[in-house]
Amino acid sequence: MSGALRNPDFARLCAGQAVAQLGSRGYGVAIMLWVLAVSGSAATVGLVSTVTMGAFTAATVPAGWIVDRFDRRRVMLTVDACSATAAAVLAFCAWRGAFDPVPVLAAVSVLGAGWAVRGLAEDAAVPQVVEREQIGTAYGLFEARGYATGVAGPPLAATLYGLGAALPFAGHAVSFVVAGAAAARVRTPLQAPRGPGPVAERPWASIREGLRWFASHRFVRTTAALTAVAEFVVNGCGLVVVVLLAGSGAPSSTVGIVLAGAYGGGMLGALAVPRLRRRIPAHRLLVLSAALGVLAVLAAATGSPFVAAAGYAALLAVTPSWSVVVTARCAELVPDAVRGRVGAATGLVTSLPAMFAPLTVGVLTTALGAASTAWMLAALLGGVAVAAAVSRTVRLQAGEPLARRAVLGGEPVDEFGSGYDGVDRADALS
Known part of the structure; x- marks a missing residue:
């Protein structure tokens, strides 16, 4: 660190x-x-x-x-x-x-x-x-x-x-x-020098250019979709834990302490990610974090509020292993000239399901109970783990060496080159 x-x-x-x-x-x-x-x-x-x-x-x-x-x-x-x-x-x-x-x-x-x-x-x-x-x-x-x-x-x-x-x-x-x-x-330039290629001056044309890059790059769009499901589960699981605690008669102060402890677990997990990335291949770390997350979510299916709280802390502890690996790899793959627009598209895809997680999980918890809802959330996260495990795109690109070079039009092109010439490089990179 x-x-x-x-x-x-x-x-x-x-x-x-x-x-x-x-x-x-x-x-x-x-x-x-x-x-x-x-x-x-x-x-x-x-x-x-x-x-x-x-x-x-x-x-x-x-x-x-x-x-x-x-x-x-x-x-x-x-x-x-x-x-x-x-x-x-x-x-x-x-x-x-x-x-x-x-x-x-x-x-x-x-x-x-x-x-x-x-x-x-x-x-x-x-x-x-x-x-x-x-x-x-x-x-x-x-x-x-x-x-x-x-x-x-x-x-x-x-x-x-x-x-x-x-x-x-x-x-x-x-x-x-x-x-x-x-x-x-800050003295370091926060943007790479722009190349001589055409630049879309009109905002919406420029935005569409970034959206096209996002949609055509397999690793970026695949991990965005998987992250969206994972974020839905994480946000929904928090509500399940609160419902279980409230149903047990726990005071609001206890709920606050439990949530603070869960955030502490997330902080420790995030601090451990660099060491984990050095010891565990990136693709294996992605699958492992999702699989451990499934076990953590299943703690809520026991019906015990404090077992569920411990599981939620464990879920937040393993979540950074996924998010940091994906975010760092996308930052390496996406050219600086479109990094903001691709990041915006990724953020929109991953955040929209999470926004509706409390409402959806609240309805499910009311209708089916906390334990059944936890099983459904665990199944969703299990699907993420399986998809990450079998995806050839995720397996091949999650942890490629930084020095890899792509071939575009017969010429060697640095995939991390700062100049973006307006040409989609997705086919060469995915």
Whole structure:
């Protein structure tokens, strides 16, 4: 892990965004507490959450074009400035003690869209900041960072909210300022120099170019589809655990401790990924992580809330092995010139099923019970494990040497070349 962190530019990016993520994790708790307190309506809380997620989803594909078209450092700085302003607006509204729908919904929309753009910009910049052999380690650190802030953010926000309703939002505004200041100090160019080939200037033409690349590359689209199913299972399993705990009469504090412990398991799993990648072939690690995930989900089928909680922690611990391997390999395969747009398409495919997981699993749990729902989720994840095991594309491309060269039109072409000439390379790479 220390190799990537010794890179000063990567350390700045990672640390700055860690502060912003800490604020964002806490924001999720604070906004629900505040809106419920001032409006007295759970429906209003749902409206705010829906608007936030809607803005995130709607911005995902255009964000890919923005990240590829404009200087990524400036994109990060602009997004951080807009997000800091939006969080400050929420702090002002909370200080006034009144829920005004127009500024509140506008602010959460800016935050949702900002998360989409900022996350893509940072992910796309990683291969430009670290050495090729450190790409997997870098994404592993990002994964661990997300789990760590998931553990620390909510209790910190709840504490600040107890001192004053405006404080979590003011702290979130400051966190964006810190992230922007860190990004401003990065000296490494966050984009590869563009080649002389044609560039699609019109946004939608450029977006379609990225979507075509995604659709035509077998490894990227196959792993995106499998990841979408896995994300659905992970999100749904969390709800099953909460239902089991609530049904056993466990207090809300116990639920919070269990979920924090599960995030801790995810953080430890993410920190272990670089060592696992050195010892276990990538394809085998993908299949193993999915298979172990099946066993973890089956813990919920026992009906015991605390066995299910332990299983959920184990599920989050093995999940990073899948996500880091896939993310790092896609970063190696996708040319820098289309990395943002392909990442946007991948993110959209993987996140949409996860968005509907709570609703779907909630309906299934109500109709069939938690144990039966857990069996169904385990079967889905088992399908992912089998598909990854038998897929020739995943087997051959999951862990290819970085120095491999593809042959395109009879000429040797570096598949990691930074110049994208507008020609789809999928046939040569898949």
